[in-house]
Amino acid sequence: MNAPQAIHAAEPSFRQSVEMMFSRAAALMNLSPGLEEKIRVCNATYIVRFGVRLRGGIRTFTGYRAVHSEHMEPAKGGIRYALSVDQDEVEALAALMTYKCALVEAPFGGAKGGLCIDPREWTEEELERITRRFAYELIKRDLINPSQNVPAPDMGTSEREMAWIADQYRRMATTDINARACVTGKPLTQGGIAGRTEATGRGIQYALREFFRHPDDAAAAGLVGDLSGKRVIVQGLGNVGYHAAKFLSEQDGARIVAVVEHDGAILDPDGVDIEALKTHLAACGGVRGYAQGTFRADAMSALEEPCDILIPAALEGAIHAGNAHRIRANLIVEAANGPITAAADEQLRDRGVVIIPDLYANAGGVTVSYFEWVKNLSHIRFGRMERRREEARHQLLVDELDRLGGGAPGEGLSAGFRQNYLRGATELELVRSGLDDTMRESYQAMREVWRSRDDVPDLRTAAYLVAIDRVAESYRAMGL
Numbered sequence: 001m002n003a004p005q006a007i008h009a010a011e012p013s014f015r016q017s018v019e020m021m022f023s024r025a026a027a028l029m030n031l032s033p034g035l036e037e038k039i040r041v042c043n044a045t046y047i048v049r050f051g052v053r054l055r056g057g058i059r060t061f062t063g064y065r066a067v068h069s070e071h072m073e074p075a076k077g078g079i080r081y082a083l084s085v086d087q088d089e090v091e092a093l094a095a096l097m098t099y100k101c102a103l104v105e106a107p108f109g110g111a112k113g114g115l116c117i118d119p120r121e122w123t124e125e126e127l128e129r130i131t132r133r134f135a136y137e138l139i140k141r142d143l144i145n146p147s148q149n150v151p152a153p154d155m156g157t158s159e160r161e162m163a164w165i166a167d168q169y170r171r172m173a174t175t176d177i178n179a180r181a182c183v184t185g186k187p188l189t190q191g192g193i194a195g196r197t198e199a200t201g202r203g204i205q206y207a208l209r210e211f212f213r214h215p216d217d218a219a220a221a222g223l224v225g226d227l228s229g230k231r232v233i234v235q236g237l238g239n240v241g242y243h244a245a246k247f248l249s250e251q252d253g254a255r256i257v258a259v260v261e262h263d264g265a266i267l268d269p270d271g272v273d274i275e276a277l278k279t280h281l282a283a284c285g286g287v288r289g290y291a292q293g294t295f296r297a298d299a300m301s302a303l304e305e306p307c308d309i310l311i312p313a314a315l316e317g318a319i320h321a322g323n324a325h326r327i328r329a330n331l332i333v334e335a336a337n338g339p340i341t342a343a344a345d346e347q348l349r350d351r352g353v354v355i356i357p358d359l360y361a362n363a364g365g366v367t368v369s370y371f372e373w374v375k376n377l378s379h380i381r382f383g384r385m386e387r388r389r390e391e392a393r394h395q396l397l398v399d400e401l402d403r404l405g406g407g408a409p410g411e412g413l414s415a416g417f418r419q420n421y422l423r424g425a426t427e428l429e430l431v432r433s434g435l436d437d438t439m440r441e442s443y444q445a446m447r448e449v450w451r452s453r454d455d456v457p458d459l460r461t462a463a464y465l466v467a468i469d470r471v472a473e474s475y476r477a478m479g480l
C-alpha cells in the first residue's frame with residue numbers, strides 16, 4: 001500500500017482533524033464539558049510489537065487496536081494493513097466508528113486496528129502467518145471477542161484475513177459457542193453474510209439515491225435530476241471505490257469520467273469501463289498501461305478535473321488546504337474515512353460544495369457487519385428458510401434485532417425490512433433492503449437537523465450532532 005500523500009504538512013493530524021469536526025458540532029450542544037471530553041477522547045490504544053519468522057529471518061511488526069468508546073459493546077471497527085498505520089490514525093478511525101455506529105443506530109462502541117505493513121510485499125502464506133500472530137496478540141487481551149471487540153475488513157484487508165482471524169479465535173476460545181461472531185466480513189462459508197463485500201459501495205449508491213430524492217439538497221449542490229448522466233470521479237478502485245463505481249455506472253446511469261489510483265489516473269469523458277479497469281488493476285497492480293482512455297501519471301491532479309460528483313475512496317486527507325481550492329466537483333461523497341481535512345472542509349463549504357460526510361456515506365459496511373454479527377449470534381440462517389418449522393425462531397430473531405436496535409419488539413425494525421423478512425426474502429435481498437432502509441433513515445435524521453437549524457451549516461455538522469447526542473444519551477442513561 002502506498003504511503004499517503006495526503007494530510008498537508010502544515011495541517012493538524014487526522015485525529016486532530018476529526019476532533020475539530022467533533023468540537024464544531026459539540027459547541028452547538030448543551031453538553032457538560034466533562035461529558036464532551038469523555039465522548040471525544042479515545043479510551044485506550046493497545047500497541048503491540050511481535051516477531052514472525054519469515055523469508056530472510058525474523059521480522060518485527062507493529063500493530064494497534066484503539067477502542068474509542070465502550071458506551072455499547074462490543075466495540076466495532078476494521079483492521080487496516082497499510083504503511084500509514086500509526087496511533088494517530090487508528091484513534092481517528094476509531095472515533096469515526098463511534099459516531100458512525102451511533103448515526104446508523106448499529107448498537108456498537110467504536111474501535112479500529114491496524115498493522116503497519118505493505119501487504120503487497122508478502123506472499124499469501126506469509127500474510128496468513130503475520131495475521132494469525134497479530135490476531136493471537138489481540139485475542140489474548142479480549143481485543144477480539146464476540147461480546148467485546150469485533151473487527152472487520154478495512155484498507156488492505158478483506159474476507160481472507162477475516163477468515164484467518166476467525167479461525168485463530170476458534171482455536172484459542174474452543175468453548176465459545178459464539179466464536180463466529182468474533183469478526184465480521186468473513187467469507188460466506190465461514191459464517192459471513194451475503195452482500196457484505198459490496199456493502200460499503202452499495203451504501204454509497206443508496207446514500208446518493210437518497211440525496212437525489214431531495215431536489216432541495218441537490219439544488220444546494222447546483223445539481224438537478226437524478227444520478228443519470230452525472231459525471232463522477234472516483235479515487236481508489238479497491239473494495240469501496242470499485243463497488244460504488246460499478247453500481248453507479250451500471251444501475252444509475254452515472255458516467256465515471258476518471259478513476260484515480262496510486263500509480264496514476266485514467267480519464268475518459270465517455271465513461272471508464274469499471275470492470276475492464278478493475279481486471280487490469282488486479283493483473284498489473286496499477287492502472288498504468290490500461291488501453292482505453294487517457295493515462296495521467298500525476299494522479300492527484302485528476303481529482304481537480306470538472307465533475308458533478310467526486311468520490312474519494314482511498315485515503316484520509318486526500319483533499320486538504322493545499323488543493324481544496326482547485327476541486328471543481330459540486331458534490332463530494334466521502335467513501336473513505338476522513339478524505340477531507342478540517343481546513344479543506346471549511347474552504348469547500350464556503351465555496352458552496354456539498355459534502356456527504358464519511359460518518360454517513362460509508363456506513364454501509366458496519367451496517368451489514370451488524371447483520372452478520374446478529375446472524376452469527378442467533379445461529380440461524382438469515383433469510384429464506386423452511387417457514388413453518390422456523391417460524392418461531394424467525395420471530396425470535398426479529399424481536400432480537402428490535403431489541404438490539406434499542407426498541408421494544410416491533411419498534412426497532414423499519415417496515416420495509418420487517419416486511420421483507422416475514423415474506424421470506426433471500427439473505428441478499430434482506431441485507432440490501434435492511435441497508436437501504438438504514439441509509440434512508442439515517443439520511444432523514446441528519447437532514448432534519450441540517451434543514452431545521454440555522455446554526456447547522458452542513459450535513460457533516462448535522463451528522464455529528466445526531467451521533468454525539470445519541471452517545472451522550474447512552475452515557476447519561478447508564479451513568480459513568
Ligand SMILES: NC(=O)c1ccc[n+]([C@@H]2O[C@H](COP(=O)([O-])OP(=O)(O)OC[C@H]3O[C@@H](n4cnc5c(N)ncnc54)[C@H](O)[C@@H]3O)[C@@H](O)[C@H]2O)c1
Pocket residue numbers: 001002003004005153154155156157200235236237238239240241260261262263299313314315316335336337362363365366
Ligand atoms: N472496506 C470497507 O468495508 C470500508 C468501510 C467503511 C470505510 N472504508 C474506508 O474506505 C477507504 C478504502 O477502503 P477499501 O476497503 O476500499 O480499501 P482497499 O484496500 O480495498 O482499496 C484501496 C484502494 O485505494 C488505492 N490507493 C492506495 N493509495 C492510493 C493513492 N495514493 N491514490 C489513489 N488510490 C490509492 C489502492 O490501490 C486500492 O485500490 C478507507 O478509507 C477505508 O477506511 C472501508
